[in-house]
Amino acid sequence: MNPWKAAAPGDPLSAIDTPALVLDLDAFERNLQRMADALKGQAVRLRPHAKSHKCPEIARRQVAMGAVGVCCQKLGEAAVFVDAGIADVLVTNQVVGASKLLHLAELARRARLGVLVDDAEQVHALALVARSQSVTLDVYVEVDVGGHRCGVPPGAAAAQLARQIADHPALRFGGLQCYHGAAQHKRSPAERAQAIAAAAQAAQHSRALIEADGLQVARITGAGTGTFLLERDSGVFNEIQAGSYIFMDRDYRDNQPASDAVVFEHALFVRSTVMSRAVPGRAVLDAGLKASSVDSGMPVVWQRPELKYVAASDEHGVLELPVGTSLSLGDTVMLVPGHCDPTVNLYDELVCIRGDRVEALWPIAARGALL
C-alpha cells in the first residue's frame, strides 16, 4: 500500500501524486447510463462483473442504476461485496475445497449466493455444505459455449448436472452460465457475431433438454463488454455479465467500431509523470508494468497519439517521441491501460475526478482478494 495518499478530495489534478489510478466520474456515469439505456425495456437484466472494479462504491452505483447484483470471480471478492451490502452475488467460478465451501455457506446466510459447477463432484460437495450449514445456494451449470476453459459440453452433460442440482433440496438450480470469454476479444464484429450465435445455440439446446426433463431454466447468463449486444438480442440470454463497460480499456476499444449502437468511452486512466528525458527522442514515465498491466499489450497515451508507450519494466514506462517533440520533467500524461481488470488490481484506491478536481477516493476493497 502507498504510505501516503496520492490525492485528497478537492485537490486540482496537478496535485495528484503519480502513478495514480484515475476515474473520470463524468465518463464513468455516462457509461453507466449507456448500459442502462441499452438494456431498458429488454428481456435481459444486468449483473455486472465486479472483478473489473473490485470497488463497493461502484457496485452500489450499478445496483442503483438497475443491476440485480454483481458477479465475482473469486469467493474472496464475494465476501467483500456481501460485507458492503450487495444482496445478490454470483461467483462465476467453481468453488473447490473445504475452507472455501465453509466461507461460501457463511456468506449465503447474509446474501443470495450463486456458484457454478461443471462436475458432479462439485454438486455433491455444495449439497453437503449447504445441508450441514442450513443454507440455500443458487447453483448454475457452466456450459462450454466456445471458450474451452471450464464448463460441460452443451446438451446432455448440462442436463444431467442440472438434474443432480435439482435433486438436492439445499441447492436451487439457477440456470446456465454461458459466457464466451474468447469471443470478447475477437477482432472483427463478424467473428464475434458468429461466436455468440453458436453460443446461443448451444445454450438453447441445453435448455431444451433440461426443460424436457421437467426443470425450469430461470436464467441463461453470460456476455461481456465485447459482445453483450449480441447476447441481448439473441432471444436466449436473459442476463448480462459485462464488467469493463464502465472503464473501457485499450483492448476493448480497439475492437469497437465507432458505428456500434452503444459506444462506451474511456473512463479509467493511469496518471503518470515524466521522470527522465536523458535519451533524446524518449521520455521515461514513472508507470511501468506494476502500474498498468501489460498482459493485453502496452497502454496508450490519452489524447496524445503522437506519444508511443513502447516498453514497460517494473516501474518505468518508455515513451517514444516524434522528432521535434520533447517533454519536460514533471510533465504528466494519462495512460489508457491495455487491460483494466488486472490494472485495477494493482491499486488500493481510485482517485475519482470530475472536471479539473479530485472529488473522492474510492477504496478498491477487493484488490488482492484471490481466495
Next chain:
Amino acid sequence: MNPWKAAAPGDPLSAIDTPALVLDLDAFERNLQRMADALKGQAVRLRPHAKSHKCPEIARRQVAMGAVGVCCQKLGEAAVFVDAGIADVLVTNQVVGASKLLHLAELARRARLGVLVDDAEQVHALALVARSQSVTLDVYVEVDVGGHRCGVPPGAAAAQLARQIADHPALRFGGLQCYHGAAQHKRSPAERAQAIAAAAQAAQHSRALIEADGLQVARITGAGTGTFLLERDSGVFNEIQAGSYIFMDRDYRDNQPASDAVVFEHALFVRSTVMSRAVPGRAVLDAGLKASSVDSGMPVVWQRPELKYVAASDEHGVLELPVGTSLSLGDTVMLVPGHCDPTVNLYDELVCIRGDRVEALWPIAARGALL
C-alpha cells in the same frame, strides 16, 4: 486484500487455501547463503533490490547476512523499509515532483537515503529541498551503460552532473548507478558477458573523468541476478543490486546454465488448486494472471514438467495434460512464476513453509507502494 488468511503458522501444506504465494524457507535461506558466499572476500558489497520482495522480514535477513542496506525502485517502498528499520536505502530511480521531494527529505531524517539523477534540473530540485529541510542526501549519477532507459551517456555528461552534485553542500555525490537491465535477460552467457564488459568500460571511463575533475567516486553500483558475477569480477563495480536471487523466477532460471559458479534455486511458488477438469486433456487452476504475472511468459509447474500451463485469464490457469494423465478436483500444484517481482506485488503475504508445515506469514508491506 483476502478477507481471510490463506494459512496459519503450524498448518500442514494441505491446509493452505489457494492461490497463495509460498516461500520455501530452506531454499530461500540457501539462496541467501549462496549470495553471501559469492561476495565473501570480494571488493564488492551487496545492496539487494527490495522491489523483488517488498518484505521487511526479508530485508532484515539480508542485512543480517551482510547487506549494507537495500535498493528500492519507488520512494513509497523506501518509506516502508525506513519504517521497518532499514538504515540505508538507495532509491534506484529519479524522484520528481514537490510532494515526493518533501517525503524524501522526511525519510532522510531517519535513514541514509540515496537517489539517482540524470538531469541537472533534478540536482537543482534535490539541492533545494535538502537545504530547505536541513537534510543530506546521497545523489548518484545514473549512467546509461546499455539499457537505454534512464541515465546520461557515459563520460563527459556523467562528469558534469557529478560536479553539479558535489557543488551543493546539502548533497553528497554518492557515485555512479550503472545498472544494465536489458543484459539480465539476454539468453546466452556470451551475450551477457559482452554487455557487462561494455557496461564496465562505460563506468570506468566515466569514473576516470570524474576523478580527473578532483572528485572521488565512492561507489559504482549496479548488477542484477542474471549478471552479478560479471560485475563482481569486473574490477569496476563495488556494489551489487541483485534482488531476484532469493526467489529465482522461471525466466532467470531459463538463462542460468547449471555449470554456473553460483546456482540459485526456486524458492517462490504460487500454490494453486484444480477447480475444473470438464474438458478432457485439460485441467483449470484457480491461479490466473492476477495470481502470477505473465509479462515474462507463463509460469511452469514445479516438478511436474509433463503439465503445461498454456493460458492465463484473470483468475483461471489452463493446464494441458499429456494423454493418460488426469488431475482430480482439489489437486494442488506449485507454480514457478515467469517473473517474481510483479507476482509478489499481487499478494499481501508470503506463506512461509519449512518442509511440510507453514512456519510463518510475512507481510509484503510495500505491495502496491507505487508512489
